[in-house]
Amino acid sequence: MKALKIAIGTLIVAVIIILFMSLLVKNELADMLNPFIHQKDVFVKIDQTGKTIDQKTYEYTLDGINEDGKKIKITFTSGKQLREGAYLKVDTKRTYVKAWEEVQLNEIPSIIRDKLK
Numbered sequence: 001m002k003a004l005k006i007a008i009g010t011l012i013v014a015v016i017i018i019l020f021m022s023l024l025v026k027n028e029l030a031d032m033l034n035p036f037i038h039q040k041d042v043f044v045k046i047d048q049t050g051k052t053i054d055q056k057t058y059e060y061t062l063d064g065i066n067e068d069g070k071k072i073k074i075t076f077t078s079g080k081q082l083r084e085g086a087y088l089k090v091d092t093k094r095t096y097v098k099a100w101e102e103v104q105l106n107e108i109p110s111i112i113r114d115k116l117k
Contacts, residue, residue, distance in 0.1 A: 031096040
C-alpha cells in the first residue's frame with residue numbers, strides 16, 4: 001500500500017513538472033500539447049516572399065495581430081508562394097500554427113484591420 005502511494009505521488013509530481021515546464025518552454029510541440037494554452041486567431045498581411053525550404057515548402061515569419069489586439073510574430077509554412085498583399089487568419093497556440101486561411105480585409109475585425117494596414 002505504501003509503494004502504491006509513493007508511485008501515485010511520484011506520478012502526480014511528474015505531471016505537475018511536465019505541465020509547468022511546458023508553460024515555460026516555448027516550442028511548437030509543447031505548445032501544441034499543452035491544454036493550458038488557448039487557441040487564438042492571428043491576422044497577418046503577406047508583405048514578403050516566403051523563404052524557400054525545399055521545392056514545395058515556403059516559410060514565412062510575419063508580424064501579426066492576435067484577437068486581443070496584441071502584436072505577435074508568427075512563423076508558418078506553405079506549400080506555395082503566397083500572394084503579396086493577401087490577408088491571412090492563422091489558427092495558433094502560442095508558437096504552434098495549426099492552420100491558416102486567406103481572408104478578405106472586410107472579414108477581419110475592425111480593431112485589427114486598422115493595425116494591419
